[in-house]
Amino acid sequence: MIEVKHVTYTYPNGYTALRNVSLTIQEGDFIAIMGENGAGKTTLIKHFNGLLKPAKGHVTVDSKDTRTVSVASLSKLVGIVFQNPDHQLFSETVRSEVAFALRNFGFDEETVERRVNRILGMLDLSEYAEKSPFALSGGERKRVALASVLSWEPKYVVLDEPTIGQDYRQKERLRMILQQLLSQGKSVIMVSHDVEFVADCKPNIVLMAGGRVIGGGAAEEVLTNPGLLEKCSIIMPQVAQLMRMLGESGVGGRVIDVYSAVESLKTLWRGG
Amino acid sequence: MSMRVFEGFKFTKLNTPIHNMDPRAKFTVVMGIFILALVFTELLPLLILFAVQIPLTASSKTLKRWLGSLKGAAYLAALIFGMNFITGASLTFAFSMTLRFLCLISSFSLFFMTTSPDDLGLALEELKVPYPLTFTFTTAVRLVPTIAADAQTVIDAQKSRGLELEKGNLLKRVRNHIPILIPLIVTAIRRSMEMAEALESRGFGASSKREPMITLKMKPSDYLTILLTSVLTALGVYAKLYLPLPLLEIPYHMPKIPFLNP
Numbered sequence: 117m118i119e120v121k122h123v124t125y126t127y128p129n130g131y132t133a134l135r136n137v138s139l140t141i142q143e144g145d146f147i148a149i150m151g152e153n154g155a156g157k158t159t160l161i162k163h164f165n166g167l168l169k170p171a172k173g174h175v176t177v178d179s180k181d182t183r184t185v186s187v188a189s190l191s192k193l194v195g196i197v198f199q200n201p202d203h204q205l206f207s208e209t210v211r212s213e214v215a216f217a218l219r220n221f222g223f224d225e226e227t228v229e230r231r232v233n234r235i236l237g238m239l240d241l242s243e244y245a246e247k248s249p250f251a252l253s254g255g256e257r258k259r260v261a262l263a264s265v266l267s268w269e270p271k272y273v274v275l276d277e278p279t280i281g282q283d284y285r286q287k288e289r290l291r292m293i294l295q296q297l298l299s300q301g302k303s304v305i306m307v308s309h310d311v312e313f314v315a316d317c318k319p320n321i322v323l324m325a326g327g328r329v330i331g332g333g334a335a336e337e338v339l340t341n342p343g344l345l346e347k348c349s350i351i352m353p354q355v356a357q358l359m360r361m362l363g364e365s366g367v368g369g370r371v372i373d374v375y376s377a378v379e380s381l382k383t384l385w386r387g388g
Numbered sequence: 389m390s391m392r393v394f395e396g397f398k399f400t401k402l403n404t405p406i407h408n409m410d411p412r413a414k415f416t417v418v419m420g421i422f423i424l425a426l427v428f429t430e431l432l433p434l435l436i437l438f439a440v441q442i443p444l445t446a447s448s449k450t451l452k453r454w455l456g457s458l459k460g461a462a463y464l465a466a467l468i469f470g471m472n473f474i475t476g477a478s479l480t481f482a483f484s485m486t487l488r489f490l491c492l493i494s495s496f497s498l499f500f501m502t503t504s505p506d507d508l509g510l511a512l513e514e515l516k517v518p519y520p521l522t523f524t525f526t527t528a529v530r531l532v533p534t535i536a537a538d539a540q541t542v543i544d545a546q547k548s549r550g551l552e553l554e555k556g557n558l559l560k561r562v563r564n565h566i567p568i569l570i571p572l573i574v575t576a577i578r579r580s581m582e583m584a585e586a587l588e589s590r591g592f593g594a595s596s597k598r599e600p601m602i603t604l605k606m607k608p609s610d611y612l613t614i615l616l617t618s619v620l621t622a623l624g625v626y627a628k629l630y631l632p633l634p635l636l637e638i639p640y641h642m643p644k645i646p647f648l649n650p
Contacts (some may be wrong), residue, residue: 121470128395140529162544165548167547167548185551187547187548188547188550188551188552191547191548191549191550193550196545196548198541198544198545198548200541200575202571202574202575202578203538203541203542203545203575204542204549204571205570205571205574206545206566206567206570206571206574211614216549216567217549219548220549220550220551220552221550250574264549265548265549268550335443380489
């Protein structure tokens, strides 16, 4: 369990990015943190593995206070995938890039080999294994960055804007991978601006604005609540908008994804 | 590795006499300090030179960040002090050399904290420096904070992958920085290529003669600053060459180490 209790964080330049934030992430939780730029989302996730230490309040990961343990030991539990893959790729081949963290964490070579192959296969990267990560396209580099974190199978997977630069097919693939991680009992926490992707994933949403958590709940509730979304400058997913506009003719309700929309439209037509 | 050092070289817009000074006048002051710091090896003049900068910095309301850049330079300063001292220089000389280094750092820190890259560019243009060169220079200055922020993100990303920078012996520690340096260089190159394309699409270099929208104008106080600085610098150089300087000696000498001082 990751517990964030009354955390306030101020950057050295005096900017207060988090104000009295509290949040609990249980094992197996699927959470999307949403909010406009500068809301404090990235600052918050950097607290999960101790990259940033709270100025006030506490962050505990499996009851270890992040102030007392090293980033490296926390990272083994909490894997953060950063937004821009170019900020971490450096190896000569995709294979060694993905193996980097495994070697840092002291896995034996046999395990390293096995895990690298497994994760490359899972993320559709096997054919690039011996290529340079710099020779890949933006979307592929993003997946290499993801692979390099998933490789050590952290208990909590944290993703900062995972869908940037991914086409719809890759997003669907990513969604499947996230579902797979959840089915293995891992917690997935993502920061995202991509309402359509979040609507398809249906996680629990935590809304942030001005360094505070201003609301949250199931995706179906949050993404159909115009008042709450307004406060975070988030626009409703298209399907939710459509269903809302159709609301007067008796359909709608809390529908945010295509599949449920089809279901309720079918009911409408059948019922006349 | 903290990126806070760069804060001490970053421009912030403030309304103080130092900020409002013409960049050319300010640069004269920095060059004056630079020349004098290199001319003198004695402790007393270097102390004065350093002390002069404190009220200047205070009046530009950047004292805290200036101290930050000095703190950032502390490792190198300690190295300079140590190297001088163990290789047999007197304590006074080791102090002087450290102070000389700090004088240089602090004067440049003051200059960059109080001069906007735009003003700097204008000043260079007025000095008839070719525009592509001016542009390169101002862009480099402007990108320092951005690259510092990038560096912090890279460090965070690699630490999150279990990299421990402070682990292992000296060689290992140096090697630990490879995963930091490569992404940083690659991002910088990517950024500069993107920037070049964006510039060319916006017609950079289309006409060789540029008409500046804002021109710098020297105020009487700026002329006075230049005059005063030039006179003081000349006096300093004269004093060094022809006048007996009052000595300020710290009476301690490192015992000679035979293999270091053959």
